[in-house]
Amino acid sequence: MPRHFQSAQRISDVTISDIVIMSEAARARRAEGHHVISLGIGEPDFNTPDHVNEAAIKAIKDHDTQYPPIAGKPALKSAVAALYDGATPEQVLVSSGSKYTILNGFLASLNDGDEVVVPAPFWTSYADIIRLCGAKVVVVPTHAENGFQLDANDLRAAMTPKTRWLLINSPSNPTGAVMGAEKLREIGAVLADFPDCWLMSDEIYQHLTYGIDFASAWDVLPEMRDKMLITNGVSKAYAMTGWRVGFGIGPQDLIKGMTTVQAQGTSGTCSIAQAAALAALTGPQDLLEDRRQSFLERRDLVLNHLHAMDGITTPTPEGAFYTFSSWQDLKGGMTPDGKTLETDRDFCQYILEAANTTIIPGTGFAAEGHFRISYASSVEDLNQALTQMAAAIAAIKRP
Numbered sequence: 001m002p003r004h005f006q007s008a009q010r011i012s013d014v015t016i017s018d019i020v021i022m023s024e025a026a027r028a029r030r031a032e033g034h035h036v037i038s039l040g041i042g043e044p045d046f047n048t049p050d051h052v053n054e055a056a057i058k059a060i061k062d063h064d065t066q067y068p069p070i071a072g073k074p075a076l077k078s079a080v081a082a083l084y085d086g087a088t089p090e091q092v093l094v095s096s097g098s099k100y101t102i103l104n105g106f107l108a109s110l111n112d113g114d115e116v117v118v119p120a121p122f123w124t125s126y127a128d129i130i131r132l133c134g135a136k137v138v139v140v141p142t143h144a145e146n147g148f149q150l151d152a153n154d155l156r157a158a159m160t161p162k163t164r165w166l167l168i169n170s171p172s173n174p175t176g177a178v179m180g181a182e183k184l185r186e187i188g189a190v191l192a193d194f195p196d197c198w199l200m201s202d203e204i205y206q207h208l209t210y211g212i213d214f215a216s217a218w219d220v221l222p223e224m225r226d227k228m229l230i231t232n233g234v235s236k237a238y239a240m241t242g243w244r245v246g247f248g249i250g251p252q253d254l255i256k257g258m259t260t261v262q263a264q265g266t267s268g269t270c271s272i273a274q275a276a277a278l279a280a281l282t283g284p285q286d287l288l289e290d291r292r293q294s295f296l297e298r299r300d301l302v303l304n305h306l307h308a309m310d311g312i313t314t315p316t317p318e319g320a321f322y323t324f325s326s327w328q329d330l331k332g333g334m335t336p337d338g339k340t341l342e343t344d345r346d347f348c349q350y351i352l353e354a355a356n357t358t359i360i361p362g363t364g365f366a367a368e369g370h371f372r373i374s375y376a377s378s379v380e381d382l383n384q385a386l387t388q389m390a391a392a393i394a395a396i397k398r399p
């Protein structure tokens, strides 16, 4: 044994995410006595619904506290399967958050040197999860002028004999782009020419679309169901981020492989949290529409602020709860205390110091020249933070 800790090769490429770096910078600033508003984290500011909390309390009182079945409780697996046309409970794996579902899926299927194609901008964790599994991330950029939609020709150009998965995310974190049924069909047509490549579709923001219908890959591409993993969960829709319940829906052989991984990883998902998730999925659903409306109002409020900022360009997101803006026109600009803004991190650090607001650098999402705002915060915080940001941005001396 070496005397000092030496990290395993598999984590050597895993970076500390920009989200963590910005959160730590914000914490340091708070410790100095500043009131910092976080528009960094992707977490609804609502409470978990009461009936969900009560189901968890009942589970505790009923002593539902033994080791759960590894792949999930039958009632919850059935409730999830019922959401996906033709799916059986055996095609469902319940995990400790959909992030772990994604890790499970990749751990169960990837070998060293395999490739996973991911359209960028993408959620920070994807690249690290894929690298952790020994595979290579193949980035396919998408562009604001095309609504951050994946171009089928660009996808085709990225595919190689080593491509094992295409990982898509609609509605998208960080861009809010939503893939309609037609776009999914275009993607399906490309994948039809690559029989060794499977489709992972992260649909965690399914219930948050604005002016466009959500389309699940499960429904649009039924011919691919034997080579597809849908990942979803209760975190975002039901304000249950801390309960850590997510699920995967896919062919039985994949689910079996993922169950093997989970057996040695977590032994299954907290029995109390599963009782809560079951109540969320089978209880009243009108809260989803109430919350969607509330996010829509906040999106429009944030866009109004951002569109009034000179040098900032922000497309209108059609889903999730993020805006993804370009600050390229201000690159090379100078702050009032004489610092030149070159990188996304420079820009976000300046906003933290000058506007006491945390925003996330685009580099963290493989899209230099941008920043992400999460509008899952209160209207008061959004108004205050964005007013402070506008003043900070107006004070930048243009290059």
Ligand SMILES: Cc1ncc(COP(=O)(O)O)c(C=O)c1O
Pocket: 042, 096, 097, 098, 099, 100, 123, 169, 172, 173, 202, 204, 232, 233, 234, 235, 236, 241, 244, 245, 246
């Ligand atoms: C795109 C995306 N997928 C998955 C997750 C993970 O969600 P959870 O693990 O809470 O289910 C997140 C959380 O931020 C996300 O933004």
